[in-house]
Structure formats: structure tokens, C-alpha cells
Amino acid sequence: MKMAAVIMIFAAILAQAQRAAADTVLITGANTGIGLEFAREYAAKSWTVIATHHRPTTPTELVDLAAKYKNVRVEKMDVSRKGVPIDIVINNAGVYAGTPAAQDFGTFDYSLFDTIMAVNVRGPLMVMEAFVDNVKASHQKKFVSISSTVGSLTQPFPGSGAVFYRTSKAALNKEMQVLADVLKPDGVSIFMIHPGQVRTDRLTSLSPGITTSKAYMDPAESVGQMIPTIQRLTIAESGHFVRYDGEPLAF
Secondary structure (H helix, E strand, O other): OOOOHHHHHHHHHHHHHHHHHEEEEEEOOOOHHHHHHHHHHHHHOOOEEEEEEEEOOOHHHHHHHHHOOOEEEEEEOOOOOOOOOOOEEEOOOOOOOOOOHHHHHOOOOOOHHHHHHHHHHHHHHHHHHHHHHHHHOOOOOOEEEEEHHOOOOOOOOOOOOOOOHHHHHHHHHHHHHHHHHHHHHHOOOEEEOOOOOEEOOOOHHHHHHHOOOOOOEEEHHHHHHHHHHHHHOHHHHHHOEEEOOOOOOOO
């Protein structure tokens, strides 16, 4: 191989490595479950990771992650660094909360409804408004919201419970679909992703039987498929609702 060709190949590899090192992802709710796994896997890929949480003190899981990877920055969710490019913002933070009866018709706990809607619907809007300039300044320009098929209006989910949670995911999908049109002229893409049935700590505490159920997967299996899906999605698909593996889903 001629020296000129070798130099060109080396330059291309170097440029790719430099760009990859500059890629930045901000993850809300990064201290547990799917959010923590996103932080781990992006950190291992040498991305700059801004892992956020809402706890009074920094969770041990994030302290350990930041100690392992120098490219991880842990923040309480009260930051907006103007001018710092953020390639991908992942709205992962969400809440189910309460006892099952609190979301059943006849025994509704409306204070829980307000909490779920504030975190799952209003929260992502606030994050997007706070960081939209950072995302516009980046290379990839992507907002991703972790949603769920339980919020689909056209694909009924078995059972009659979790009314508040299901409603919040339907509202999340609609607001993101609308904002996709709002931000598309700026080159910003918005996607909603169903992570599959995942054995999070919270879900396992509610249903211990899923620990051995083959219908569920661990966070690493889900996130391991979501990351390449997020990477593949383009602005042509902005506003779409997809499965962890990129399969289109009905609203």
C-alpha cells in the first residue's frame, strides 16, 4: 500500500476517534435501572457522559461510575451549561410510584396522578427547554425519550391498572411528536423509544416473579440494543415511536 493511502486511512481513523471522543450524552435519572445502564455503556464507549439525578446526595452508583471513568460527570438536575454541545439528551427519568390501588378506578390517588404527570410529562419538556441550545450546538442534535407501549392508543395493553402511568406515556409521545415538528427546522431530531420489558429494581420490587421470567430482559440487554438504534435514527424519522431494536411502533 502506498504511503499516501496509509496516511489518508490513518487520518480518517484519527478524525473518527476525535469526533467520538467529543460526543456528549446527557442522561436524566441516571442513578438506577435503564438510566444507569445508559451511563455505563456510553462511558465505556468513551463518550462524555453527564449523568444526572435528583437525590439530595450523589448516589453511590454514580460515585463509583465517575471514579471508574474520567469521562463521566455527575450532576444534580439543576444545570444548563450554555454553549457546551450535547449530542444526545436522553429523557429517562420517570416515576410509577404508589400502590397498584392508587391507580385503579374507584381508589384513585389524585396526588399521585399529579406527581406522575409532573415527572413523566412536564419533566421532559423542562429538560428540553433547558438544553435545546446545547443540543443545537452539537453534531448529532438528538433528544430521546424513554416511553412505553402501555401508552399506545391503538394497541391496547392487557389489564386495567396503571391508569396514571399509561396516560403519562401517551401524553409524552404526543408532546414529543409535536415538538419534532417545532425543532425539525433547526436540524434537531426527537425520538420515543420503548425499552422492552426490563427487570429494573423498581419493577422487580413490585413483581419479584419477573426475576426468572423469560419475557423480561436485564437493563444491559435493552440498553445494548437501544444505543445502536439511537445512533441509526435520522431526522427523517424524527417524531417516530420505535422499539429498542428500531422496529416502528404504533402510537
